[in-house]
Amino acid sequence: MSDKILSNIYIQEDGLNLDMLLVSPSLDWKYSFEQKMAMRIDKSQPNQETPNVGCAYIIAKTKSVGLRVKYVDMVTSHYSVEELVEYAKRTKPSIVGFSCFTIQVKSAATIAAKIKEVCPDTLICIGGPHAIAIPVQCLNEFPSFDFIVTGEAENIIIEIIESAGNIDLLSKIPGVVTRKNKTSFIPAQFIQDLGTLPYPAWEEYDLSKYPGTYPHRTKLELPMVSGRGCPYSCTFCCKALGSRMRRRTWDNIMGEIERNVEEFGCESIAFLDETFVLSQKQAYEFCNEMIRRDLHKKVTWSCSMRVSGNSQELFHVMRKAGCYYIFFGLESANEETLKRIRKAIKIKQMVQTVDWVKQAGIIPVGAFIIGLEGTDELEVYEAIELGKKLDLYSITFPIAVPFPGTQLRNLAQAGKYGLRILSDDWDLYGKQDPGVMDTEMFSHERRKELQKIAYSHFPKKKITNYLNLLKSYIPISEIEARAAVNFVSK
Template identity: 45%
Template sequence: MVSEKCNPFEEGQLDLMLINPSLDFKQDRKIIDSLRVNQEIPRQMAAQIGIGYLLAAAKKENLKAEFIDMVAYETSVNSLLDYIDEKKPSVVGLSAFTVQVKSAGNIADKIKDRFPEIKIGLGGPHATAMPKETLDEFKGFDFVVCGEGEKIIPQLLNSKLSEIKGVITRGKKDLSYDRIQNLDELAFPAWEKFDLSRYPGADPHGTNQELLLSTSRGCANNCVFCARPYGKNRIYRSNESILGELERNIKDFGCEAVNFCDETFTANIEYSSELFNEFIKRGLNKKIRWSCETRVDTATPELFKLMKTAGCYYIFFGFESGDDDMLKKAGKGFNVERIKKSIGWAKDADIVCAGSFILGLPGETEETARKSIELAKELDIYSTTFPIAVPFPGTVMRKMAERGQSGLKILTNNWDDYGKQYPGVMESNTLSINRLRELQNIAYTYNPKKEFPTSLLTKLGQ
């Protein structure tokens, strides 16, 4: 179902064009499809909420802006260049995770060669972690944006780039950027600027329309493998703001499922409980079902039951290891016993559970890796993934590997290889990259994909 309110494309010349980059959309789509647990159930194909916020910020300032998702919209590089020629944007902004950044840089080069007058920038976690290095490596970018972009978007057309805080240009020494302190001031994501029919969803929601929703930004945890692009100080939206956005999404876009995309959704149990009780009070639990990601140490049996009543059907947990010492080294702050208890509580509440164990974290051995594989089998949840540890820019783990701590060694800085499943870019003196791949294969063989338990989906309209 596509909402009649959706109108992704503007008439005439653009002020701003935002792009999700792809050099080969067919191959990138195959990669996304390969992540599905069941080929009939979509996964990791959601409209990007960060772009939605940027488009809303542009709309608020009466700027003409569009988003081209080269994967979802099946757009070739040549087609993109022709469209840029037609729309003549003043600024082009690309957003990229580390694994996408070379594609983004390549596309920026092609745009700059053909349209040298257009200002081209890059945003996202890679640019935030390595602003100067990114500009040195990719000459097609005129600037990078560090941190959040909503307050920066309006300034890009009317200010000198080097004078905008959070915008980094070549030779600029001040790399600091501000965080947005009042998230309620932000306009709701502009889903009307997407072709939502192209996005089947992030999680196995089983409805006509899933949308992402964020209730906070920032993460106070200390996991060594995470860059925390929004910083450690967690900033929350008010319940009224969240509920207002949710009700708008239902009314305007036919939303029937929500993926709460916070880094740890239930980090504050009191705050979360108040929100879930409001879902029930307003009858929203009869209109939508929802999923989230959280930690095993930020929930209780009572909270899981409340979540289920409030419409929760699916939770993804980051377990990361089946060994207590490994969990401590990774900065997780909980132990194996807590993992087992929390999964038991969630199952008792009839919530579908999924999770991940990272292979190759600092201190990993054959024995600890096999503990993770065995624990995954014991937990017996719907879906378990086994990514190989990636030393992403901005993480403690990357700094450890650069110093050779825990015997870690970075094998390549070819960003194309910085996906979480294959080929792996870091090994240690206890586990070679070849052995890590073998253990990953053993883990998936020992923990095969399962059918989705549709009987546990929360019922709508009842």
């Protein structure tokens, strides 16, 4: 058999008995790859094409004790189901673990069943937001899964592998749900000190296959997380990592950045925290450390944050420290809806924050959600008008999805606000064309029509053109002042 690269490894050995095989699944890598390419804002720039940091942490943890674990990203590796099954047959993993979002879970179950046919003694598990939200239902729905990991796996993965041959031992591990303990499993325990984890094992990846999360325009971008958890209560989010923010120390974070630069030639960092900036004090501390260590001269960085709890000065300091790109979850252009979905932000904060970000020379992007609880068609047009005023580099209009574990799903199941769930086919649970929820007054078909109308107002932009626009940016407040003067003079 000829050698083939599996995202991170050359497959040469026959009969290499693996302790664990980690998989990011796809039934059709070509279709999945085309979908990724279609997400690009600028065809020359990446968008959400990043290596799986969760699997990289797990590999690092298992390597520290000499376990044999490999990772296959089926899309990035261009690996068919048949090729994956053949690899499993040759390497005989004790455990195969799938890392999945809701839209991937059925694909994972199908692949798991095929692996079971050639490796009947291999145990197969699944982790990720979907499994965490509904572990028992997931086991009941998919017989090809032997157990579920319902939380952070790093501190239990070694025990899981060592217990692979004994379902009784697996059933006693906190956060592991089996068919034997599914009515009495021990809840997962969050890792309180994230600094005890080894840095992600990027040395096990072919990083050339991952162009990046955002348009970093450097030789290599790597993902990082500075903390886990989110203290906010947005109704559409499942909060798989908990409600309390657990932040790594600055020394630990800076150490990882320095290691990424020195060992891998990294030139940009994409912070994947749900909310990177929770307080201005922490943000200033981070930026000051970046500058003190001269890391701002070696890497650029991007993040997601809220439009609340910031200042004009903060964004200038962030830019000086290397920040070039920020994503904002805007969600709605209606004040009542923002309250209803528990977003805890205001429209004036959106306008002011984007204004400050542009003045600092940072690229702003954002998203409005179509069809949240209690909303109607008019709110889509309100979002379009606000989007025009904000003039972001990129703005997306996903349709609301009642993901398992969210308050939105609870509301829809109860028929609140007239919501109704149209399908539990997890293959449909994507954000751009779900077709899984609507109301009698705001049908799915109409949501799709309005989504198309919204996107027609915001054609994709070239990053170079937008950067030139930022150089000559006039603050929104000044534009409005000029408009008022012109109106009065008339």
